[in-house]
Amino acid sequence: MSEVIERPMPVPDAATGPYWAAAHEGHLVMPRCNDCGKYHFYPHPLCPYCSSAKLEWTPVSGRGTLYSFTVVHRAPSPAFAAEVPYVVAVVELEEGPRLMSNLTGCAPAQAKIGMPLKAAFRKLSESVTLPVFEPQ
Amino acid sequence: MSKTNAAIVGIGESKVGSVPDRSALQLQADAAQAALADAGLKMSDIDGLLTTPVRVEHWNMPCGVVAHHLGVRAKFLSTVDLAGASGCGMIHQAAMAIASGQCSTVLCVAGQNLLSHGSRAKAVKSMAEGGSAHPQFEVPYGPLVPSLYALVAQRHMHEYGTTPEQLAEVAVTIRRHASLNPNAHKRELITVDDVLKSRMITSPLHIFDCAIVSDGAAAVIVTSAERARDLKQKPVHLLGQGYGLRHSHIGDTELTTTGAVDSGRDAFRTAGLTPADVDVAQIYDCFTITVIVELEDLGFCKKGEGGHFVENGRIGLGGELPITTHGGLLSGGHPGLGGGFFHVVEAVRQVRGEAGARQVKDAEVALVHGNGGVISIHCTLLLGV
């Protein structure tokens, strides 16, 4: 008996829909506060810096640096087994926010904190695209 | 003396390790009965109950399920969910309930058959998708729970030069402590070399850098200092406490400084003590890196010096600051949210002078630290006789 191997997919909701819609079109957007001007991520209902609710999804450059990483050798579920070893990364964007991602386009052994990265887009299904990062 | 004026008067543990013949409620009942016997109390003396959620069963109101099945007639009950900090949180919340006059004697109990209820693979998958990682912005990238801590370790190594050998030293020391605890899950001694040669799970963390998975439960009985005077055991007082939170998910934070800065500062302030007053520290040890970061954030050493601090026997028995003397989550036992509760039980044993082969000489003040999420939510207690 074989189990269906399902990769965990992001399920966009009211708070995150614009992020995933933009990613599917190959853009990165982040919430930016219309009162204090700062970007933040992951999305909060209120600005984490000034508590304003006047937040607007705003395009970001997609450029940043590798803030930290780990090379995953043991898959969390069978869905990832074919991909090990792979790099789970935290990326710091030029605009300030950090986010988790995968590092692609180079061998795991080449990952180095501080390396310049740019966003790339990995299509997972007809409706979902995952932002990933590769060396600039 | 703490404003809550509460005292711990009973402690108990179920059998810990692989206990396939006991359900979550049976394990909790074993721990509760052991704590009652330790305190010289009966279940009918208990009028408050605190517990945590479990992962192995779906209880729609854990405190109600546990109170009913243990036969507690509760005037106050609540489910505490501070993830891994729940053990410390329950003690303070029991103290507040007693101070308010709502009840007089609270049974705090937590634990489950996390190892035996299903396969290890199932446990790993359910933990990876179980909320520590953000369901939309982290889980799709394939991190294990250990990966979330590996990100902390890698950044700490980058910023401060912390080494894999220093991480391994934490695992080796805590295993040595577990070897002196007859109820610990893993008791065979290991070396730094064993850790470094163990399977790499998610760099730089090897399997021996990670908490184990166990069955087990622990229980603690809290009452007022006045009532404690008439009971069997030397009362152990809650001297101070603090909470801290600086993020909910690890991907959007600074990684190497945590809310333990805030929980530790408040615990020392409320107790009127400093880190130098602590004789033994039950530090939460879900991963080796957790210990290093917490020692720094709690003020036992400067930021960045944690790797150096754990060397040369400083955190072992006989050292300057013996930590996690029962074997912790790395070796003693880790049944989920109840895991951090064993740290409380051990702190009580130490300040009572009842820790046997692993007794810290003249231990009067014990710190207990719990951390939940991914070094997200923190609770620090100071306990003393």
Ligand SMILES: [Zn+2]
């Ligand atoms: Zn703002």
